Each structure stands twice: as structure tokens, then as C-alpha cells.
Amino acid sequence: MIDFATALTGFSPIVAEPISLREFSARIAALQSKMLQIGTKAVWLDASSSLTYYTGLRLGLSERIHGALVPASGPLIYVSPQFEVPKLRAMMQVEGGVAAWEEHENPYALIAAEGAKMAAPGAGLALDPATPFVFASALMAKIEGPVISAQAVIESQRQVKSAAEIALIQTAMNASFAVQKAVQTGLRSGISTTEVIDFILAAHVASGLKPLFAAAQFGEATAYPHGVPDPQHLQTGDMVLFDMGGTLHGYASDITRTYVFGTPTTRQRQLWELERHAQSAGFAAAQIGVTCGAVDAAARRVLTDAGLGPDYQVPGLPHRTGHGLGLDIHESPYIVAGNETPLTQGMCFSIEPMLCVYGECGVRLEDIVYMTQTGPRWFVPPAERLDDPFANRTN
Numbered sequence: 001m002i003d004f005a006t007a008l009t010g011f012s013p014i015v016a017e018p019i020s021l022r023e024f025s026a027r028i029a030a031l032q033s034k035m036l037q038i039g040t041k042a043v044w045l046d047a048s049s050s051l052t053y054y055t056g057l058r059l060g061l062s063e064r065i066h067g068a069l070v071p072a073s074g075p076l077i078y079v080s081p082q083f084e085v086p087k088l089r090a091m092m093q094v095e096g097g098v099a100a101w102e103e104h105e106n107p108y109a110l111i112a113a114e115g116a117k118m119a120a121p122g123a124g125l126a127l128d129p130a131t132p133f134v135f136a137s138a139l140m141a142k143i144e145g146p147v148i149s150a151q152a153v154i155e156s157q158r159q160v161k162s163a164a165e166i167a168l169i170q171t172a173m174n175a176s177f178a179v180q181k182a183v184q185t186g187l188r189s190g191i192s193t194t195e196v197i198d199f200i201l202a203a204h205v206a207s208g209l210k211p212l213f214a215a216a217q218f219g220e221a222t223a224y225p226h227g228v229p230d231p232q233h234l235q236t237g238d239m240v241l242f243d244m245g246g247t248l249h250g251y252a253s254d255i256t257r258t259y260v261f262g263t264p265t266t267r268q269r270q271l272w273e274l275e276r277h278a279q280s281a282g283f284a285a286a287q288i289g290v291t292c293g294a295v296d297a298a299a300r301r302v303l304t305d306a307g308l309g310p311d312y313q314v315p316g317l318p319h320r321t322g323h324g325l326g327l328d329i330h331e332s333p334y335i336v337a338g339n340e341t342p343l344t345q346g347m348c349f350s351i352e353p354m355l356c357v358y359g360e361c362g363v364r365l366e367d368i369v370y371m372t373q374t375g376p377r378w379f380v381p382p383a384e385r386l387d388d389p390f391a392n393r394t395n
Contacts, residue, residue: 004186004199013208016171018249024094027054034153035072041122042115043070043150048130049327056093065107065135071120112142126150159332160346172253173379175207180257181390193231200244209246217241223362236262239361252329256366259389272386275355275363278302282351286376292339296321299353315357322350347371
């Protein structure tokens with residue numbers, strides 16, 4: 001056992017290349033091509049992860065609308081409160097015009113006027129799906145022409161990751177995997193979940209990542225997907241669950257490990273092996289052209305064949321099998337029943353068919369895969385054995 005203070009000294013900042021200006025420009029060009037296909041004149045990107053995806057800007061959502069107007073052809077226009085313009089210009093990576101509004105002015109009328117002036121083909125406006133309703137409704141009242149959702153065109157791009165995005169996620173995943181291993185070495189009887197969470201966050205900072213979240217659950221609390229509100233203290237024989245992630249240049253890591261502190265019981269081994277087989281079945285099913293829903297079905301079938309469930313009933317798997325990962329911790333594609341989206345090269349998503357037995361314990365093995373031409377690849381090695389959850393296995 002190594003104490004957490006000592007373990008922290010073993011971490012150092014990682015280095016990775018951010019997304020290039022060339023890639024941002026290519027993303028905007030691809031968006032504009034889709035806009036031409038559907039006949040939309042412009043897309044509004046709110047202060048969301050999609051604004052970051054296309055321009056590199058990371059703006060916090062506030063009561064003041066702030067973002068970018070992307071025409072079907074030509075340069076984009078940033079929209080900003082006047083007093084924020086100096087900061088905007090300092091942060092700007094993709095060049096564009098700036099339309100500013102003073103506090104007493106109507107920013108929605110400004111956006112509508114800027115859209116009307118654009119010498120771009122098409123009509124109306126497509127809204128970033130993350131646009132708050134208060135902004136969206138005000139824009140709909142001012143824009144001439146149809147106002148539609150841009151969700152389909154944005155998701156179709158964002159859910160297929162470039163080589164540069166995969167490289168960033170890989171580096172972030174490697175860092176979080178190292179933190180997971182360090183957590184195991186620092187566990188001791190009586191330690192609190194709060195102490196573990198503090199270490200997880202500090203270790204991500206020491207690794208050069210921005211901490212995104214950390215969860216630690218002991219004993220019965222592992223049965224509940226998002227834990228319980230009160231801290232627990234570790235006892236020998238407890239099932240333990242650690243879920244964590246951080247961001248690197250905006251791109252997220254996400255990894256969960258579940259194992260036993262001490263000697264596992266026969267029951268704990270049985271549940272853990274069922275979870276491992278369910279995750280493996282999801283991985284095996286994740287082939288090019290297979291639907292997201294089919295991956296969920298393959299993982300869930302392992303549990304239902306063992307007499308658990310069915311569907312979302314507990315004991316069993318009460319939620320979807322996985323979610324996409326990128327600039328958002330949860331994004332498209334979602335690995336859930338009914339999702340007919342076919343898997344394509346470049347998609348990144350989790351496989352985490354959590355087995356929950358309320359009142360007893362739960363097991364979640366969460367790992368992220370990315371799709372290649374020949375099938376899925378794990379970013380980091382999944383757990384193969386309950387007694388050694390960080391042993392490598394072949395993809």
C-alpha cells in the first residue's frame with residue numbers, strides 16, 4: 001500500500017497537441033457544405049461545446065447571448081456583448097467579424113440583422129441544440145424564414161472523431177487509467193470516499209488534466225449508478241467502484257473500475273464475471289455497420305440470459321449500455337435500445353452495462369472504444385480478472 005500523498009508525487013503533466021486551426025477551418029467548411037444541402041442560410045452556435053468544436057472558443061453560458069453565426073458560405077460572425085469584445089478577440093482562433101451589442105440593445109434583433117445581410121444562399125436559421133429556450137424563442141421571433149434545429153447536422157460531424165481528436169482522448173484516457181491504478185494502491189481500511197475523491201481530483205491536476213468528475217462508492221452504495229449522498233468508510237470485503245474523468249484541451253476521459261477490497265465472496269465473483277462478460281459481448285458486437293441499439297442488446301442479453309432484468313428491471317441493467325465521448329462527457333452516439341445509428345469509423349463511445357443489485361452491490365466496468373475500419377479498439381485495457389483488475393488483455 002502507498003499513501004495518496006506519496007502517490008501524487010509520481011504524477012507529472014502530460015503533453016498533447018491541441019486541435020489545429022486547419023482542422024477548425026475544415027470543420028466549418030464541412031458544416032457549410034451540409035447547410036447548402038439542406039438550404040439553410042446560417043447556423044447559430046451558442047456558448048456551447050459545439051462553438052468550441054468549430055472555433056476553439058470556450059465561453060461560459062450566461063444570461064447574455066454570446067456565440068457565432070456561421071453562414072452557408074463566407075466568414076462567420078461572432079456575436080458578443082460589447083464589454084466582452086476585448087476578451088473575445090484575445091481568445092479568437094478562427095478569424096471572423098464581430099457584431100456587438102450594448103446592454104440596453106436587443107441582441108436577437110442584431111443576430112437577425114446580421115443574418116439578413118449575409119450574402120449566403122438558403123433561408124432561415126438552424127439553432128445549436130444547446131441554445132437555451134429563452135434565447136431560442138427570442139431568435140424565432142426575430143428571424144426571417146424558417147428556424148430549425150441544427151442537431152442532426154452538428155451531431156453527424158461531432159460523433160465521428162478525427163485522428164487528432166482520438167489522439168487527445170487517448171492521452172487523457174492514459175492519464176485517468178494511471179490514476180485508477182494509483183487509487184487501488186492507496187486503499188486502506190477506514191478510508192473515506194471523500195479522501196479518495198480528493199486524491200482523484202488532485203491526481204488529474206498533477207497529470208495536467210482539468211478534473212471533470214470523480215466518484216467513489218463502497219459496499220451497498222456501489223449498487224446505485226450515481227452513488228448515495230453521504231460518504232462511506234471502507235471495510236474489508238466491500239465492493240468498491242471508482243468512476244473518474246478529466247479533460248485535455250477540452251476532450252474528456254471517462255473510466256470506471258469495480259473490484260473488491262479484500263477477498264471476494266463467491267457471490268461477488270459471480271456478479272463481477274457477469275458484468276465482464278456483458279461488457280465483452282458489447283465490444284464483440286460493436287462492428288462497422290452494426291447499430292448502436294444492437295450493441296446495447298448484445299451486452300444486455302448476457303444479463304437477461306443469467307436471469308436478471310429483463311429490460312431495465314433491477315437486479316439487472318437499469319440504464320443504457322453506453323454513451324459517446326468527446327468534448328462532452330455524454331454525447332452522440334448513445335448505445336441504447338432503439339438507436340438505429342450505424343457504427344462508423346471514428347466513433348468513440350463507452351461500453352458500461354452496469355449490473356445493479358439494489359441493497360447489495362453493483363458492478364460497473366466502463367471503458368471507451370473507438371471504431372476503426374476493422375472494428376472497435378479499447379483506449380486502455382479493460383479489466384480481465386477481479387483479483388487483478390488492471391491486468392492487460394489483448395483487444
